[in-house]
Amino acid sequence: xxxxxxxxxxxxxxxxxxxxxxxxxxxxxxxGADLGLRLSGGMMLKNTITDHESDNDLDNSAIYGIHxxxxxxxxxxxxxxxxxxxxxxxxxxxxxx
Numbered sequence: 865x866x867x868x869x870x871x872x873x874x875x876x877x878x879x880x881x882x883x884x885x886x887x888x889x890x891x892x893x894x895x896g897a898d899l900g901l902r903l904s905g906g907m908m909l910k911n912t913i914t915d916h917e918s919d920n921d922l923d924n925s926a927i928y929g930i931h932x933x934x935x936x937x938x939x940x941x942x943x944x945x946x947x948x949x950x951x952x953x954x955x956x957x958x959x960x961x
Contacts, residue, residue, distance in 0.1 A: 891934050898929035898947060907951070921954045 905922040931945030 891936055893932070893934050895932040896930070898927070898931065898945075900927040901925070902927060902949065907953075923952045923954045925950045925952065 902922065902925045904924075907920050907922055908917060909920060910917045927947065927949040929945060929947030931943055933941060933943035935941045
């Protein structure tokens with residue numbers, strides 16, 4: 865009987881060790897920042913009432929943001945971020961009309 869209990873006990877102890885090692889996955893947290901600059905660009909605007917389209921140039925603007933999250937393991941990561949960009953049209957007094 866002792867010959868059967870010893871291997872069985874060793875199997876149970878090793879399975880608990882593997883389970884506890886798997887359950888003790890360390891989560892890594894991260895925080896980052898984004899910084900950029902819009903150098904040029906365009907935006908097509910369409911008035912749905914008059915069906916008039918206009919192509920407008922955008923002014924240079926700064927883009928910045930922050931993001932962070934947690935890395936669960938090699939294949940799973942949760943991220944939350946916020947990016948801010950101000951859009952303004954170039955001041956072109958010749959094209960008003």
